[in-house]
Amino acid sequence: MREADETTRQRLADALRVEPATPSELAVELDLTPHAVVRHAEHVSRSIDGATTDEQLLVAPPTCRDCGFDGFDDLLNLPSRCPDCKSESVTEPTLTIE
Template sequence: MREADETTRQQLRELLRVEPATPSELAVELDLTPHAIVGHLEHVSQSVDGNDADEQFLVAPPTCRDCGFDDYDELLNLPSRCPSCKSESIAEPAFTID
């Protein structure tokens, strides 16, 4: 059980230290929308990468399930369509703190 006084971003950091997760998985865990999670993750990535700690914010990019395209310009995003083949079958990015 999480402490009531932890902020959403603190909770995200703790969850991502345990195992990689997608925005949808984190949204279910924290009762938020995937798009709200992505907004929080932008700040989490800056705070983790900005510290002198031994941690890194890592992103497995979104990937088109049809053609395999994974060269998206912005990794902290939920693309709706593949720019290569125009498919809407996109696997969400996965995030972790290592």
């Protein structure tokens, strides 16, 4: 299948099968915004969850660089601040398909 024939979600899933990546890294690779990557990743998660394969979307949570907080309610999100210390130094979640 040519790359032009693949959907954005197929390209996202293929990229996540190769190596873990953050939404910003995937946004550059797929020519999307990081928030669009998150929305597409939610759909990819649902589609592979119901598939006959045993794959799943794994998410390493965002983490505050200042206090280490990683208990965010929504792991597949791009938080702007830490709810604990209010720092804006928060890493993005890392996504992968295994």
